Amino acid sequence: MRQSFPMDSALGVVFALGGAAILQQALAMQTLPGMNVGPGLFPSIVGAGMAIMGVALTIQGWIVRDTPEDEAQPLVTWFAVGIVVALAVTTLAMPYLGFLVAGTIFSVVIVLMSGGKWLPAIIFSPIASAGIYYLFMSGFRVPLPRGILG
Amino acid sequence: MTHLKTLAGALALSVLAIAPAAAQYPDHAINLIVPWAAGGGTDATGRIIATLLEKELGQPINVINRTGGGGIVGHTEISYSPPDGYTLGVITTELSMYHWTGVSPLNYENYEPIALFNADPEAVFVRTDGPSIEDLLSEIRANPGSVKASGANLGGMAHLGWAGVLVTNEIDPAAAPWVPSEGASASLQLLASGAISVVTTTMPDARPMVDAGEVKPLIVAANERVAAAPDVPTAEEALGNKWAAYAWRGIAAPKGLPEDVKARLAEAMDKVVNSQEFKDFMAQRNFGIDYRDAAGFEAFLKDADESIGKALQAVGLAK
Amino acid sequence: MDAFALAVGLVFNAETLITIFLAAVFGLFVGAIPGLTATMATALLVPITFYMAPIPAIAAIISCTAMAITAGDLPGTLLRIPGTPASAAYVEDSYRLAQNGKAGLAIGIGVVGSVLGGLFGFLFLLFTAPMLAKVALGFSSFEYFWLAVLGLSCAALISSGGLVKGALALLLGLFIAQVGMDPLTATPRFTFGNLELMGGISFIPIMIGMFAVSEVMRAGRRAMAEVPQMNLKNPFEGTLGALWKYRKNQVRGSVIGSLLGALPGVGGDLAAWITYSLAKRTSKEPEKFGKGHPEGLVEAGATNNAALSASWIPAMVFGIPGDAVTAIAVGVLVMKGLDPGPTLMTLHPENFYAVMIVFAIANILMLPLGWVAAKSARWIFEVPRALLNAAILLFCIVGSYSINNSMFGVWLMLGAGIVAYVLEARMIAIAPIILGIVLGPLVETNFTTSMMIADGNLLGFFGRPVAAVFGVATLLIWAVSIYRTVSDARNARLEAAGHA
Numbered sequence: 018m019r020q021s022f023p024m025d026s027a028l029g030v031v032f033a034l035g036g037a038a039i040l041q042q043a044l045a046m047q048t049l050p051g052m053n054v055g056p057g058l059f060p061s062i063v064g065a066g067m068a069i070m071g072v073a074l075t076i077q078g079w080i081v082r083d084t085p086e087d088e089a090q091p092l093v094t095w096f097a098v099g100i101v102v103a104l105a106v107t108t109l110a111m112p113y114l115g116f117l118v119a120g121t122i123f124s125v126v127i128v129l130m131s132g133g134k135w136l137p138a139i140i141f142s143p144i145a146s147a148g149i150y151y152l153f154m155s156g157f158r159v160p161l162p163r164g165i166l167g
Numbered sequence: 168m169t170h171l172k173t174l175a176g177a178l179a180l181s182v183l184a185i186a187p188a189a190a191q192y193p194d195h196a197i198n199l200i201v202p203w204a205a206g207g208g209t210d211a212t213g214r215i216i217a218t219l220l221e222k223e224l225g226q227p228i229n230v231i232n233r234t235g236g237g238g239i240v241g242h243t244e245i246s247y248s249p250p251d252g253y254t255l256g257v258i259t260t261e262l263s264m265y266h267w268t269g270v271s272p273l274n275y276e277n278y279e280p281i282a283l284f285n286a287d288p289e290a291v292f293v294r295t296d297g298p299s300i301e302d303l304l305s306e307i308r309a310n311p312g313s314v315k316a317s318g319a320n321l322g323g324m325a326h327l328g329w330a331g332v333l334v335t336n337e338i339d340p341a342a343a344p345w346v347p348s349e350g351a352s353a354s355l356q357l358l359a360s361g362a363i364s365v366v367t368t369t370m371p372d373a374r375p376m377v378d379a380g381e382v383k384p385l386i387v388a389a390n391e392r393v394a395a396a397p398d399v400p401t402a403e404e405a406l407g408n409k410w411a412a413y414a415w416r417g418i419a420a421p422k423g424l425p426e427d428v429k430a431r432l433a434e435a436m437d438k439v440v441n442s443q444e445f446k447d448f449m450a451q452r453n454f455g456i457d458y459r460d461a462a463g464f465e466a467f468l469k470d471a472d473e474s475i476g477k478a479l480q481a482v483g484l485a486k
Numbered sequence: 487m488d489a490f491a492l493a494v495g496l497v498f499n500a501e502t503l504i505t506i507f508l509a510a511v512f513g514l515f516v517g518a519i520p521g522l523t524a525t526m527a528t529a530l531l532v533p534i535t536f537y538m539a540p541i542p543a544i545a546a547i548i549s550c551t552a553m554a555i556t557a558g559d560l561p562g563t564l565l566r567i568p569g570t571p572a573s574a575a576y577v578e579d580s581y582r583l584a585q586n587g588k589a590g591l592a593i594g595i596g597v598v599g600s601v602l603g604g605l606f607g608f609l610f611l612l613f614t615a616p617m618l619a620k621v622a623l624g625f626s627s628f629e630y631f632w633l634a635v636l637g638l639s640c641a642a643l644i645s646s647g648g649l650v651k652g653a654l655a656l657l658l659g660l661f662i663a664q665v666g667m668d669p670l671t672a673t674p675r676f677t678f679g680n681l682e683l684m685g686g687i688s689f690i691p692i693m694i695g696m697f698a699v700s701e702v703m704r705a706g707r708r709a710m711a712e713v714p715q716m717n718l719k720n721p722f723e724g725t726l727g728a729l730w731k732y733r734k735n736q737v738r739g740s741v742i743g744s745l746l747g748a749l750p751g752v753g754g755d756l757a758a759w760i761t762y763s764l765a766k767r768t769s770k771e772p773e774k775f776g777k778g779h780p781e782g783l784v785e786a787g788a789t790n791n792a793a794l795s796a797s798w799i800p801a802m803v804f805g806i807p808g809d810a811v812t813a814i815a816v817g818v819l820v821m822k823g824l825d826p827g828p829t830l831m832t833l834h835p836e837n838f839y840a841v842m843i844v845f846a847i848a849n850i851l852m853l854p855l856g857w858v859a860a861k862s863a864r865w866i867f868e869v870p871r872a873l874l875n876a877a878i879l880l881f882c883i884v885g886s887y888s889i890n891n892s893m894f895g896v897w898l899m900l901g902a903g904i905v906a907y908v909l910e911a912r913m914i915a916i917a918p919i920i921l922g923i924v925l926g927p928l929v930e931t932n933f934t935t936s937m938m939i940a941d942g943n944l945l946g947f948f949g950r951p952v953a954a955v956f957g958v959a960t961l962l963i964w965a966v967s968i969y970r971t972v973s974d975a976r977n978a979r980l981e982a983a984g985h986a
Contacts, residue, residue, distance in 0.1 A: 028912055032654055039661060042676065054937040056668035056675060059930045063664065067657040073650045080975065092911050097703040101904060104699070104879065108896045111883075120883070124876040131706055133872030141873050149880055157516075157530065158229045159888040160198065210814075214532060231891055233685070237672035240685035270672050315939055321671045346938040347670035348627075349931050362626035362939050362950075375816075379803075381623065 025078025033071025039064030099130050115164020120146035192252055192428050196227040199418075200248075200256040202241020204234045207350075208371065208454070209416055212285055213257040215448050216418065216439060223435040237261060237320060239271045246277040250421040252428035255281070260324045260414045263468070263475040268322050269486035275468035279424040282436035283417035283464040285449065286457035287369040288389030289318075289328030290399065292382045294358060300385040300405050303365065304336055311342035316365040317354035321347040322484045325354075327475065328388045328412035329367040330482040335408035340482050358382055369414055370395045371453035388412040395453045412478075415457065415471070417464055433461045493839035496541045497847070505542040506549045506844060510851045513550035514859060517557030517569055519881065523690070524554035524570070528814045540822035541840050547815045548798075548841065549848035552604065555794055556852055557859065559596040559787070563589060564863055565878055567698040567885075571924040572758040572793075574693060574917050575641075576786045582778030590860050594725030595780055596787050597856030599736060602729070603788030604849035606740035607747065607795030612842055618748045618796070619803035625749060627939065628947055631932035632956030633749070634925050637756040638918075639963055640763035645915035646776050649971045655914050659922020660929070662687050669931050682894040689923040691886035691899040696916045698882050699903030704910075706875045722857060728780045735765050735785035743789035747796025757793040759921055762786040776915075795845055802838065 043064050046057030107123040114122075124142035129135070153159040199217050203209040210232060217228040233241035238261045245256030258278060265271040293303065307314050318325030326347075330340040346363055348354045351372035358366045359381045366373070366382070370393060376382045386405045387393055402410040418436055420429070439445055440458045449456050459467055479485040496502070509531065516527040527550050535543035558569020559580065566581045568574040583592035611618075625633075638656055645652035665676045666686025677683040729736055739761045746757040765785040766775045775782050801812040869877070886899035906916050940946025948954040 025912060028909075028914075032658075036657070039676075046673065046675065053942045054934055056671050056673040058937070059933060060661070060664050060675060063657055063660045067654065067661065070650055070654045070657060074654060077650055077975070080979065092908065094707075096707050097907065100699070100703050100706065100879070101900065104883075104896075104900050104903075107883070108893055108900065111896075112893060116884075120880055123883075124880060127876040127879055128872045131872035131875045133870060137870070137873060138876075142876065145873075145877055145880060149884055152519075153884050153888065157888070158227075159884070160196075160229065160231075160891055161884065161887065162893075233890060237667055237669075239667065239672070240681065243681060268672075270667075270674070312941070317935075320669070344938065346935055348935055349669055349927075353627075353931075353935075356623065357626055357935070357939075359623045360626035360629075361624075362628065 023078040023082040026075045026082070027078075029071050029074030029076075029078055031071070032074060033068050036064050036067030036069070036071050040068060096130065100127070103127060103130070111164070112162050113164055116150050116161040117146055118164060119162075120150070192431055193224050193226045195253070196229055197224070197252070198229050198231055198254050200241050200245050200254065201230055201232050202234065202238040202245070202257070202259065204232055208452075209257055209259055211452065212416055212449075212454060215445065216257075216284065216436075219439040219442060219445055220435055223438055224431075237270070237323075239265060239273070242273055243271065245419065246273060246421055248421045250279065250423035250425075252420065252424060252432065255418055255420050255432070257416055258419045259416050260471075263471045264322060264324075264479065267476045267479045267485045275465075275472055277422055278419040279422055279429060279461075280464035280468060281418045281420060281429065281432050281461055282440060283415060283457060283459040283467055284436070284440050284445075285417075285454050286413040286415040287371060287455045288387050288393060289325055289367045289412045289414065290370055290373070290387040290396070291329070291332060291385045292355070292358065292366045292368065292373055292377075293364060293385060294361070295380055295383050297364065297383070303385070304338065304406075307333070307338055307343045311339070312344065314343045314365060315346050315363040316343050316367065317346040317348050317357055317363050318367040319348060319350050319354065321345060322479065322482075324412060324414045325351070325367045327478045327482065329365070331388060331410045331412055331478055332367075332386070332402060332406075334481050335402070335410045336406055355382060374453050393455060395455070413457075415467075417459075419464075429461065489835040490839050492836035493843055496836060496840040497545070497843045501539065502542045502545050502844075503847075505538065505546050506847055507851065509546040509550040510553045510848060510855060513553030514557045514855050516550075517554030518560045518859065519885070524551045524558070525811055525814075527551065527554045528811050532814060532818060535818050540819075541837070541844075543818055543822055544815065544841060545844040545848075547811075547818060548844050549851065551811050551815075552791070552794060552845070552848040553852060553855065556597060556600045556791065556856065559600075560593065560859060560863065562697075563592045563596065565698060566701045567694055567878070567882070568920075571689060571693070571920060572786075572790050574697070574920045575758045575762045576783050577697065578776040578917070579779055579783045582776075583780070583783075586778050588724075588778070589863055590722060591724045591728065591780070592783065593856065593860040593863060594722035595728055595783050597852055597860070598722065598725050598729060599739075599784050599787035600791040601849050601852050601856075602736060603740045603743060604791035604795055604852075605846060606737075606788070607744045607792035608842060608845045608849065610741075610744040610792070611795055611799060611845075612839075615799050615803055615838075618745075619799050622748045622800055625952070626950065627932040627935040628950050628953035629956060630749070631929065631936055631947070632953055632960055633746075634756065634929045634932065636956060636960045636963075637759050638921060638925055638929065639960055641759050641918040641921045643963065643967045644763040644766050644775075645918055647913035647915055649967050651912075651914045652918055655909070655916070655918040656922045659919035660926045661922075662692065662919070663923045663926025664930070669927050670934055682890075682892065685890065687898060687923070688889045688895065689920060690889050691895040692902040692923060693920050694882050694886050695899035695902030696906035696919065698878060699899060700906040700910060700916075702875055702878055703903065703907050706871070722860065729784060732781050732784040735761075735781060736788050738764070739785035739788035740792040743792030744796045746789075747793030748799045756925065758786040758790045761789040791849070795849075798841070798845075802841065 040061055043057040043060035046055060048055030103123060103126050107119050111119040121142045124145055125138045128138035128141065150161060154161055199213060201210050201213040214230050217230050221228045233244050238259060241256065242258060242262055248254035262273065262275060266274045291300065298306065316329050318329065326345050329345065333340050333343060348357065351368040354366045354368065355373060355376045357363045359376065373382060377384065384396055384399045386402050387399050388402050388410050390411050392399065392401060402408065437460065446456065476485060513527055517524065528547055531546055531550055535546055555570055559573050562568040562573045562577040563580040563584050566577060568577040580592040580596065642652035642656040643649060645655065665683055667674050667684055674684055742761050743757045762782045762785065765782040766772045769781055797812060801816050882899060883896050886895040887893065889895045910916060936947060948957050
């Protein structure tokens, strides 16, 4: 498959730029009095390494760009995006709604998205959320957000 | 969906409205924030306090390790928590240092001190076949830079303890450079493996290695000899210059705690610290008990803040 | 041998044995839940041990930890959520095996291999503990630095995508480990003034996000393995055959695990990675690794538990705990008047042997408990995929939350899931990222400490004999790998040109 710009090279450019940014930040860190090495030394090494390897990946991706590869499934699927959005919304809402409510709604959404039916979703979700909630709250003393049911 | 949200909102408001009708403190579980990792000395003492305090107050106490940033994350979280008595914390020596070194504006005024329960002096250790304290200091004077010391992070209590020994004996702290490490056990390992020459840390932290015959204490930076090692001289006895550096731990709440809650907690802590179980635990682990009530702890913190500020300035770490 | 007889009496009584059993069940339970760690299980046990006699107290902690760590392989195998950094080394193989309908075999190899490795570690300890501890004590920051770099190099160089992609994954992990406050000077790095970031990024939400969330994103719509799941009468079927076939790996994994485990702080996490890569390097069919091949699983699984037993050596003999679990255990030992340290061996050898026997019992207990767990594991495959997705993600949320009891962990998990989803699509392995996060602080502190000791002279890193050997070995591995990558690329190019 011929691409105008290979994916690996694109990723390599991202890594190279990221490495350069890390390097730039790390070099700005100050050495503390009485130390010949500062907190910026190790990050500089990592940043430089990442920049070099990023360039290497860009070149490598370019060299092998004509090699055919097993076509993977498309990267951006509505399902993957849906999972991310559902997780993000749940994370935002949980401190206000509490784990029980937010977790139940989230669970219903995920079951439906994954091709489940309404009935199992409605039965399963509250039970799963409550089970996990009480297991962690009383069993492991993890203070999950109580929210509106607190 | 929107209906559900409106309903939920209304429900939340009504719950909020009822909430302030508080019953007798405490009526539900209390969180105790420990700013250091599970397994360390602060965690161990925090957990025993939690267990005993649970009995006194009749409500469960959850120990939460909020680690990171040399204790800053946990300390900050304690100071930010609502001052309702349901979030307490163990505060430690490092609190007196943050604002001096400029890493965080936190200081003792952000807290409501409840009780100090532990203080241990820093002691100086060398390998069992190592030199005496006098020989060690003359070596540093003769060959600056040849002796390397460690104990914990840069600018921590262990570092100050060592710098103080040097400064009180008129040696430039740079003549025996500090090698920062993750903590006492890492430093003791460096000492035992022969990579460095000196470690400063507290007696309980070094106990196993002393018993193993790998390292020995030379002096303890304390006002008087410690019960855990009665034959180790104080800095003043050995060198003629007074120098004391204590690492401490205490219980505190966020600033603005209601007076009645504070009184209840102080009373409970008084019983806990004076209980036989607590004394046995501390003695077994070689921790020194230094109990001060709320007022005493506040005065102690004020003192510590000043003296540590001076010491940090002497080492050149204060901003 | 009087001491040994005394020790047998200390252990073989109703109180101790019941404690061991209950603690093992508890450990199995905690370890099998994604996001909960052996450290957490141990910390929860401590208040209970206050009310126990010394030997049952320490027995409870040992059997709970051993079981929790082994059980940590279960969510890895079934759901691709590794329980410990060590099990992340071989999670690809065990998960693929399960997806191919061989979950029983994967769990069986994990459990039986662990038991054998653990028992080997026990025997090894019994004879060499004091000597091994002495050697471990001679290791300074220089040796630790090289050892950690060696482990990291192994993880990067064996990963499936090749050298460049492996190295990038590793560097990304090392970078993530640097976010937060520098462990030695408390300087904030890459935190942008954010208080949560100042606390650093824990590997657990990252691990959950990278392995589990990305897997749901990718495969959540796909039906579960259509293959009939495992033999119901004997879930461990084929285990012994696999172990016998790879007996060399079993023995080598146990030996290396026992040796590396004795190094405080490094052993447990690192050993399994080193032996997994060793297995791949010496294998006749390295191309099968990471795709559901039992060979690496056998070796790394054995290593894991051998290292776990051995990690108690420095704690018992010198009172130097290597990780949070042994640190808590040392605390309990001291509280019960069993001061760890050489006096434990001379004054109270019966206590030392009693601890050793508890190890053996805890390891043997894994067989029946692991069998039951494997047998019930098939339930996972009977849950409809839609419900399973929801349950996995709920556990992911709670597990990430419970690390610091804050929603921040959940955000980290989500971000890590997205990153891993993209990287894996381009054949960049996730495992080196996790190891980079776990070992990053160790590499850095030992590097900085060594630089301070050597006054900034890099030759100082080769100044001590053991450090020099590790250092040269590491550099050689890299040199060979880079040479191979470059010459492979050139050959491929020439071949392509020839065809054209």
